[in-house]
Amino acid sequence: ERSRRPRSARPLPPLRLLDVIGRGPEDVLVDGAGRVLTGVADGRVLRLAPDNRRVEVLADTGGRPLGLEWLPDGGLLVCDARRGLLRVDVDSGAVTTLVSEVDGEPLLFCNNAAVAPDGTVYFSDSSRRFGVDHWKADLLEHSGTGRLFRRGLADEVTLLADGLQFANGVALAPDGSFVVVAESAAYRLQRVWITGPRAGEVEVFVDNLPAFPDNVSTGTDGLFWVAMGSPRDRMLDRLLPRHPRLRQVVWALPDRVQPRPRTTVWAYALSPDGEVVHDLQGPGGRFHFVTGVREHHGTVHLGSLVGDSVALFDL
Numbered sequence: 469e470r471s472r473r474p475r476s477a478r479p480l481p482p483l484r485l486l487d488v489i490g491r492g493p494e495d496v497l498v499d500g501a502g503r504v505l506t507g508v509a510d511g512r513v514l515r516l517a518p519d520n521r522r523v524e525v526l527a528d529t530g531g532r533p534l535g536l537e538w539l540p541d542g543g544l545l546v547c548d549a550r551r552g553l554l555r556v557d558v559d560s561g562a563v564t565t566l567v568s569e570v571d572g573e574p575l576l577f578c579n580n581a582a583v584a585p586d587g588t589v590y591f592s593d594s595s596r597r598f599g600v601d602h603w604k605a606d607l608l609e610h611s612g613t614g615r616l617f618r619r620g621l622a623d624e625v626t627l628l629a630d631g632l633q634f635a636n637g638v639a640l641a642p643d644g645s646f647v648v649v650a651e652s653a654a655y656r657l658q659r660v661w662i663t664g665p666r667a668g669e670v671e672v673f674v675d676n677l678p679a680f681p682d683n684v685s686t687g688t689d690g691l692f693w694v695a696m697g698s699p700r701d702r703m704l705d706r707l708l709p710r711h712p713r714l715r716q717v718v719w720a721l722p723d724r725v726q727p728r729p730r731t732t733v734w735a736y737a738l739s740p741d742g743e744v745v746h747d748l749q750g751p752g753g754r755f756h757f758v759t760g761v762r763e764h765h766g767t768v769h770l771g772s773l774v775g776d777s778v779a780l781f782d783l
Contacts, residue, residue: 480733480750481781486516489523493778495683495760496771497536504769506778507533513556527561529554532600535580540587547578549600553591570625580683582640582647589619590647592635606634607653616649628660629670637684639692641740648673648692650681674742679734687763691745695761696734731756735768755779
């Protein structure tokens with residue numbers, strides 16, 4: 469277990485922005501031609517040309533697409549916060565539901581995923597209490613109802629970890645030996661062993677992060693890239709040990725006095741051993757509140773739950 473306290477950060481390299489015809493491109497994925505895929509708040513899945521000259525609509529999930537991953541057959545895996553785990557055919561736009569409920573209980577907040585080479589899918593359900601429209605409520609209530617699941621090759625769904633504090637980003641180790649899942653409300657990454665004598669064990673991978681970890685992805689450089697949505701909030705830190713009733717009172721207050729994300733741009737990268745390799749920070753402007761990150765052959769792509777653009781920078 470490792471603890472990551474604030475450290476000397478490097479300034480972000482200059483950002484390039486790609487316009488999105490929509491709001492909230494929460495996650496980002498890159499195809500073989502360097503085009504960026506993302507999902508926006510109105511349900512559309514978009515593909516952006518790297519020269520910022522074209523935006524294509526690939527599909528409309530009818531929900532709220534969040535995490536995106538490639539499937540081995542070339543299909544697109546979409547974590548839809550409203551509809552569950554979906555498959556999108558990028559040529560036809562056809563949408564197929566893979567998982568919408570587990571043991572008769574609907575997925576309330578399907579968030580992020582990782583896909584193994586054989587097609588096994590690991591995915592998070594952030595909360596059994598609140599959906600995507602009230603994500604802040606789960607952070608404040610600190611309900612700890614997030615879960616990590618595995619969808620196997622026979623379509624079976626297995627619970628791997630329960631009681632997570634806002635389960636979020638999911639990523640596989642480069643050798644496939646373990647999967648990590650972000651607990652945004654606990655400022656940490658958990659590790660679930662997949663292979664070896666410890667298979668099935670859950671342990672803290674990195675603790676005490678200096679910000680809220682959001683989506684996580686494994687880059688082509690073999691690192692775990694972590695989207696750092698916002699620096700830790702002192703008010704929220706003080707609230708977390710308090711009685712749940714007090715936190716519920718804060719959730720009922722007007723939005724203007726509730727804790728809110730700061731306008732920063734922050735990307736973090738860890739080695740498979742949990743060592744910090746990159747800590748890249750900058751002030752936010754038109755683009756801020758990083759919720760998705762994807763390193764692809766030396767270029768880092770960033771998504772955001774807010775705004776109308778995705779951002780890129782070169783390492």
